Amino acid sequence: MALVPFDQLQGKIWMDGDIVDWSDAHIHVLSHGLHYGSVVFEGERIYNGKIFQSRAHSQRLVGSAQMLGMDMPYSVDELEQIKRETADIQGLDDAYVRVVAWRGSDQMGISAQATKTHMACAIWAWPSYFPLEARLKGIKLQTSRWKRPSPDTIPCHAKAAGLYMICTLSKHEAEAQGFDDALMHDYRGYVAEATGANVFFQDGKTLHTPTPDCFLNGITRQTVMQLAKDHGLEVIERHIKPEEIADFHGCFITGSAAEVTPVALIDEHEFVVSDEIRALLTAYDALVRA
Ligand SMILES: Cc1ncc(COP(=O)(O)O)c(C=O)c1O
Incomplete structure (x- = not known):
């Protein structure tokens, strides 16, 4: 097209x-x-x-x-x-x-x-979603060499155009390597977010998501945290180190554009699209149309 x-x-x-x-x-x-x-x-x-x-x-x-x-x-x-x-x-x-x-x-x-x-x-x-089966395959993220800047470098909680310069650089580099998007770390080396979406990891019945202290606390992120709790999942906001990624079995990103999109791969780490992630995706799709 x-x-x-x-x-x-x-x-x-x-x-x-x-x-x-x-x-x-x-x-x-x-x-x-x-x-x-x-x-x-x-x-x-x-x-x-x-x-x-x-x-x-x-x-x-x-x-x-x-x-x-x-x-x-x-x-x-x-x-x-x-x-x-x-x-x-x-x-x-x-x-x-x-x-x-x-x-x-x-x-x-x-x-x-x-x-x-x-x-x-x-x-x-903008039709609201890809065919469900395509979304459920999950996207591939590559860790970016660009970092989310510290709060004393730039107003990092603003949705401001200037902050997207490093997102476009990251996304282009990831796409050139065959990935769909980039995962950015923050200035301290913690896992932060994707280039236009927040990130969640799953370990059993618990979701872990980075504390939004140097990037957007997304509106979708906040909605999905509540949905997850309603679905009996525990949600923990904390600093997540990159080396922990290998210990999680599920991952997804959230954003107004991304909605709830499962992640199948970060660099060499593979994730399953679990029943819980499927359920959250479906629940979010239902909520936005309610
Ligand atoms: C960099 C970045 N992080 C997170 C998000 C998710 O925010 P929201 O869920 O409010 O759309 C977005 C999308 O606006 C974004 O551009």
Whole structure:
């Protein structure tokens, strides 16, 4: 299937208070966000016409802007309204929602005190999952040489564009070696997360997941932790050393885009897609459509 470039999709985009044609949603080349990474964003999904955990995503966007010292001209309630309005116009049942805010071109240089924050909301069709059988085979992760940075290096809890530079580098390197995605360690050497998703490991009836002290505490992660507890699993958040990976028999990643995706391999370590992981995947799919 030929890839349609994202600037050539059809529909309308909400941009700075206006509804514009998809092909007219431009920014100036001298936008601060483009040069200096002053960009925050959200990735959300619409299931059966409803945005899952919409408010939590809006709250995170406002928090991310605050962490970057960016003015956010919209409140959480206004963001909810903007997403609803865009979703109504696009009228899609299963879709992806991207809200992005960036510093404009009012000032060009490191200092950005005079810049205004711009925002856009784009929604495009995204069927909600691969055929179940394909997902249940599990994906392959390769450990990245890039590390999640320490909290005193960068605002690591913000969903900010700048933090994805190392994710793209990691993912490209993994893909070049035949893997689907990369597993990143943190600056201390602990297991952290995949390039766009959190990670869980299974040992019997217990799930272990890295403490999110230098990366996103994903909204899906939090949802799945509750689901796991509801399914009688114990969930332990802790620092996980890479050498422990060989002791786990199951692994999966979670994210708004990834949903619950089993992992079959990390480097040379193989995992089974256990009954418990299957059950969590199914329970998550049911919850988002409830
Ligand atoms: C780096 C990173 N970690 C974790 C996540 C999972 O976050 P969420 O479940 O809120 O989508 C994402 C996705 O946004 C991500 O990009």
